[in-house]
Amino acid sequence: MTAPTYNLWTIGCQMNEADGLRAAALLEAAGYRPVPHARAADLLLLNTCVVRQQAEDKIHSRLKFVVELKHRNPALAVVLMGCLVGKNARELPALRQRFPFVDVFLPPSDLGPLRDYLQTGGRIVPAAGVSEEPAPPPLPDSQTGRAVVAHLPVVLGCSHACTYCVIPYRRGGERSRPADEILAEARVLAARGVREVFLLGQIVDRYGLDRPGEILLPELLRRVAAVPGLVRVRFLTSHPRWVTDELVAAVAGTPGLCPYFEIPVQAGADAVLAAMRRGYTVADYEALVAKIRAAIPLVGVSTDVIVGFPGETADQFEASMALMRRIDPDMIRIAKYSPRPLTYSARHLADDVPEAEKERRRVAMEAQLRARLTEKNAPLLGQTVEVLVETIETSGRRHGRTPDYKPVFIDRSAAAPGDLVRARIVWAGPFSLIAEAV
Ligand code: SAH
Secondary structure (H helix, E strand, C coil), X not given: CCCCEEXXXXXXXXXXXXXXXXXXXXXXXXXXXXXXXXXXXXXXXXXXXXXXXXXXXXXXXXXXXXXXXXXXXXXXXXXXXXXXXXXXXXXXXXXXXXXXXXXXXXXXXXXXXXXXXXXXXXXXXXXCCCCXXXXXXXXXXXXXXXXXXXXXXXEECCCCCCCXXXXXXXXXXXXEXXXXXXXHHHHHHHHCCCCEEEEECCCHHHCCCCCCCCCCHHHHHHHHHCCCCCCEEEEECCXXXXXXXXXXXXXXXXXXXXXXXXXXXXXXXXXXXXXXXXXXXXXXXXXXXHHHHHHCCCCEEEEEEEECCCCCCHHHHHHHHHHHHHHCCCEEEEEECCCCCCCHHHHHCCCCCCHHHHHHHHHHHHHHHHHHHXXXXXXXXXXXXXXXXXXXXXXXXXXXXXXXXXXXXXXXXXXXXCCXXXXXXXXXXXXXXXXXXX
């Protein structure tokens, strides 16, 4: 009998990506092998995100395609996982009714139902081969020796409840994982050829605060950075309120810990920040970025901004634009507000900025970012940077990133994925660099 096959489809954040690979690892441990096309698969793993309406729309068009496939092949197994499923078991009957073609529903960061499905035989493979071990492997076998960068969840869920955000309702409350478990997984990743690890949490800088006696993020980062084989360690996402001096000092002073912060600000007016319940002011945020830049001269700072939050006036949007000019981030993820089920803003605040105006604000901020990054990256021309090579494109170009997370394409290089190389910048655009090997 030939091995059963699976196809993984993932959208959403890095946490989702990590969850998806863990599910894939479990399937591979049970004898499945990956195929690149859904049409050729015996099992479909659909990993979902509902953080914005846009993501949800993508899922629904994908599900239409899946229904068609299942219609043609009733033996096809469909596993729906992630934030569309959520952590609330009481929603299961409604989910079953809404998606009758789904065989297994997997809550975010929880492989239990998939393990049960495999152990009870599913419809395709017998239980044999599935381990009883509750901790899922952090990487599928098929990725061994291929994955250069891996994501390692360290804080699951979130308890902050920003008024716009659905994550606490889909991923449950905040739970830090034990440091020992995280370190063991980091060693497994390194042994499988991974060179760079991202430690993940919705508010990663709160790592350990919910586990009495646990080490905190700065120490965790130092220990992960010391794992033999790992050359780079990063972490995201930081909430401005929980970035401590110790964390900044750890990033400044630990070899291998990359000079890079992802710190969403979300808005540039205090009234909007208060309505979002973010827990800091614009001045707090600016002081934090100034402190980080002073301590770590070559640091990359990336942020998120929501445009068109309920009640956001044109002036308040201009305040976000002005804040971006002052803090001068190296990247901005710009999102148009969309109301999400159960959130405070969806229940209590009118979504009163028209779509056309949200789009105007998004486009204006993107244009400002593009112009600024063009200017900011220009002096890199001729400079030599360090790149961790991640992939080789079909054209032969190597792709990787600098320590501060700028994407670089390297021409005329013989480097292999996983190599740390020096390359001289020959073209600098706003969103990527082209370099030559030196
Ligand atoms: N704790 C993570 C949240 C991930 S959600 C973080 O701070 O990054 C990623 C981004 O999506 C958020 O930073 C926010 O900018 C955006 N976002 C979340 N909810 C949204 C909503 N309802 N509408 C538009 N953008 C949203």
